[in-house]
Amino acid sequence: MRKLANSELNRISVDEFKKIDKTQIIVVLDNVRSLNNIGSIFRTADAFKVEAIYLCGICATPPHKEIHKTALGAEDTVYWEYFDNTINAVEKLKINNYLPVAVEQTENSIMLEKFPMDYQLKYALIFGNEVKGIEQEVINLCNKSVEIPQFGTKHSFNVSVSAGIVLWEWYRRLILGM
Numbered sequence: 001m002r003k004l005a006n007s008e009l010n011r012i013s014v015d016e017f018k019k020i021d022k023t024q025i026i027v028v029l030d031n032v033r034s035l036n037n038i039g040s041i042f043r044t045a046d047a048f049k050v051e052a053i054y055l056c057g058i059c060a061t062p063p064h065k066e067i068h069k070t071a072l073g074a075e076d077t078v079y080w081e082y083f084d085n086t087i088n089a090v091e092k093l094k095i096n097n098y099l100p101v102a103v104e105q106t107e108n109s110i111m112l113e114k115f116p117m118d119y120q121l122k123y124a125l126i127f128g129n130e131v132k133g134i135e136q137e138v139i140n141l142c143n144k145s146v147e148i149p150q151f152g153t154k155h156s157f158n159v160s161v162s163a164g165i166v167l168w169e170w171y172r173r174l175i176l177g178m
Contacts, residue, residue, distance in 0.1 A: 017077045022051040024122040025170055026098060030086040030138055031057035031129040032159055039070030040160035041127070046074035048171040053078055054093075054124075056086040070160075086134075090124065090141045098124040102142040103166050104134045105155070109147035112166065117173045125166055127159050 012020070027050055032038055038059060045053055055061050061082050062068070062075035083089040090100050099121050102109075110116075126142065128134035133156075139145065148157060148165055157165065172178045 014073070014077050017046070017049075020049065023049045023171060023175055025050050025167070026052045026054060026093060026122075026124045027163065027167070028054045028086060028089055028093070028100075028124055028126040029056060029059050029159075030126055030134050031132070032059050032127065034130060034159075035060050035064060035066035036070045037130065037158065037160040039067040039072075039075065041163045042067065042071035042074040042078050042080075044160070044164045044167055045078045048167045050078060050167065053080045054083055054086075054089040055080055056083045056089050058129075086126070086138045087141065090126070090138060093124040094141070096122075098122045099144070100124045100126060100142045102126050102128075102134050102139050102145040103148070103162055104128060104139060104145050105147050106139060106145040109145040112146050112148050112169050115144075115146050115169075117170075119174060123170065125163075125170070127163055127166075130159055 027041060027045055029038065029041065038055070042053060059082070060067060062080065067075055093100055101123055103125055126134055126138060146166065148162060
């Protein structure tokens with residue numbers, strides 16, 4: 001077994017990425033404070049061809065060197081918008097026929113592996129602040145809530161890890177049909 005060189009990975013260019021069809025998923029970040037987390041989510045969004053990221057509230061926006069440190073240029077490939085508050089972002093998404101799904105532990109959350117995927121829908125996956133999670137007012141606007149199963153002593157993942165897990169599951173089921 002030999003590690004592949006970057007030149008062997010057949011990566012597309014930034015211009016090519018901007019032209020390809022995207023996954024009908026928009027990631028919404030509700031007051032995520034860590035620029036490293038934001039950058040990491042950009043990089044994951046690039047990997048799974050996410051349509052856009054909505055940065056809301058206290059989220060920093062590109063260009064920023066701390067976002068770039070973990071995004072490694074994905075902040076230039078993934079379309080993004082900034083909203084003063086997450087409620088405005090979710091309301092816009094609903095008007096545009098996206099199903100808002102809170103990635104949060106709620107009374108009626110559905111475990112990730114049991115979430116009923118509908119291949120005809122466009123999804124808005126909402127991720128919350130590192131300490132407070134998603135604001136309750138935002139959860140109230142969501143049609144569903146999905147929860148990542150956890151089996152240890154902790155009750156949460158880092159927000160960028162959560163985004164990676166959930167986006168992979170959405171991509172795996174919706175796009176790859178697995």
